[in-house]
Amino acid sequence: MSTSAPVPKFQVLRSWKTAPYLVGAGMAMMGDNIEHVITYLVLWNTFHSPVLVGFQLISHWLPFLLLSVYAGGLAERFDCRRIIQAAQVLFMFVSLCWGILFLTGTLQLWQACVLLVLHGIAGCLWGPAEQMMLYDFAGRDQLPSAVRINATFRSLGILFGPVVGSALLLLLGPTAGIFFNIVFYLPLTIFLMRTPFTGHSREGAFSTGRVSLIDSFRVLGTVRRNTVILGMLILSALASVTIGAVLQTAMPVFSAILTPTGADGELIYGILLFALGIGGVLGGFFLEASGRIKPTVTTAVVAAVGFGAFAMVFAFTGSVAIAVIALVLTGASQITATATAQAIVQLEAPPAERGRVLGAYSMFGPGMQTFSGVTIGVLGTLLGIPLTVVLGGAVLVGGAALTAGYMARGRRRAGLVG
Structure with missing residues (x-):
């Protein structure tokens, strides 16, 4: 499925309307992975639970399995900027809660499970709205390029997240490190306050249909x-x-x-x-x-x-x-x-x-x-x-x-x- 006309290479990175979005998404993905590095180490040292290790994997991906179609319905119905910001705020809230629990020494198993689930829900909420914003920024002809570069920047975040997370553990320790991790979610959140794109600018009006879990799956x-x-x-x-x-x-x-x-x-x-x-x-x-x-x-x-x-x-x-x-x-x-x-x-x-x-x-x-x-x-x-x-x-x-x-x-x- 090729595009209709040649698109200049790295065109979306040359535009100030898209480049900050892609960089911000990569930094947010880095923050996601930094949180994994820090919290997984603390959770193992605190509970020594192989079952919890398995739950970490399940809690991260299960929301994508159960709620992604519904999240896509929300992206059709509402401003995608606000949905992504809500996801980033939820990421920051989870990091803040980890930090408070580490600082006070009050972390319990049930609290860890709740925060792990909330982190997974934030990632699920982010996904469809992120892709719709790419279409809005780039348009149909430049979309494949935008998707490629976005995936590459996310891969950069995944690659360097563990490196930065390990450095934060060594330099600041887990408590200060997880508090500092909040910073990585801010650039994307702030940029979305300034961009005029909503995820719907090219296709006209927002969807006016119902957004329910059952109705969403009719797609x-x-x-x-x-x-x-x-x-x-x-x-x-x-x-x-x-x-x-x-x-x-x-x-x-x-x-x-x-x-x-x-x-x-x-x-x-x-x-x-x-x-x-x-x-x-x-x-x-x-x-x-x-x-x-x-x-x-x-x-x-x-x-x-x-x-x-x-x-x-x-x-x-x-x-x-x-x-x-x-x-x-x-x-x-x-x-x-x-x-x-x-x-x-x-x-x-x-x-x-x-x-x-x-x-x-x-x-x-x-x-x-x-x-x-x-x-x-x-x-x-x-x-x-x-x-x-x-x-x-x-x-x-x-x-x-x-x-x-x-x-x-x-x-x-x-x-x-x-």
């Missing part, structure tokens, strides 16, 4: 009738369930396997994590700089196949060098698949239902990462972590091929009907 009927949108959702769900957060969660296991005798295991662990993260960043910049890879169904399928295949290579190898290369290519394939699918879903979605369709994408994509814990927990116990990743990669490769066939048949049928 799945639209999704089901559009073969391309449904195919993108299936690809996203497959990637989330099979590989998703599994690689990052299982990285300590792989670092132990790959660390040579006498070498520093923590160093190898850090290198592997950095390789996966930098792959996403480099992949995003390459997509924009080259201008050769278009946001088409074929691109999404090939990138999903690459995501699974390179993950399999990483799980197979016993060489640190090959593992690093495979992880860089895995990260690059992942961001290509994600950014392409998001752009296609936006372009294919009916304007009146764009928010809920984007919410459906969040439900099938990030939301399905809720089950990646089951993938690594159950299959990892039965088969071992490396074989689990190999199996997940193989399922993703095969599933992507089958999904491509399904979309091709759907397009042929549509052509015959037309």
Whole structure:
């Protein structure tokens, strides 16, 4: 699905109407990850609960699974600037509450669970409104570029969030560090006070329909009738369930396997994590700089196949060098698949239902990462972590091929009907 005219490379970064938005989103994503680094360490040192570790993963992704379509309905009905600001304020509130509980030494398990859930809800609320703002800023022709660069800046936040979080722990300690983390949410929040874009400027009036949880899910009927949108959702769900957060969660296991005798295991662990993260960043910049890879169904399928295949290579190898290369290519394939699918879903979605369709994408994509814990927990116990990743990669490769066939048949049928 190519755009109608060539778009200058990095055009959205050259505009003061979009560049602060993209940078602010990257900083907010960094704040999100800094909070994980600080709070997860404190929670483990306080409670030593493996169950709580599992709940951290579930509480982060389950709101995406259950509430993303409803969040998309809110984005259709209301000013997206205010929805994103509400999400950022909720992030800041959660960081403030963590800080107060750390400072007073009154943190209890139930309080931790509530704050973890609120953090997940903030991320879910942010997603569809963020994508609608991208469409409003960039327009249809520049949308794929805006989605790519936004995904790249978010990847930068994910990459450097743990680094900055670790630095804050060392320099300030967990209490002062979590208070300082509030600063990272402010640039995006303040910028949205000044921009005239609402997420609806190009498409006219706001939706006037009801915004209820049940009514929101009626958009799945639209999704089901559009073969391309449904195919993108299936690809996203497959990637989330099979590989998703599994690689990052299982990285300590792989670092132990790959660390040579006498070498520093923590160093190898850090290198592997950095390789996966930098792959996403480099992949995003390459997509924009080259201008050769278009946001088409074929691109999404090939990138999903690459995501699974390179993950399999990483799980197979016993060489640190090959593992690093495979992880860089895995990260690059992942961001290509994600950014392409998001752009296609936006372009294919009916304007009146764009928010809920984007919410459906969040439900099938990030939301399905809720089950990646089951993938690594159950299959990892039965088969071992490396074989689990190999199996997940193989399922993703095969599933992507089958999904491509399904979309091709759907397009042929549509052509015959037309």
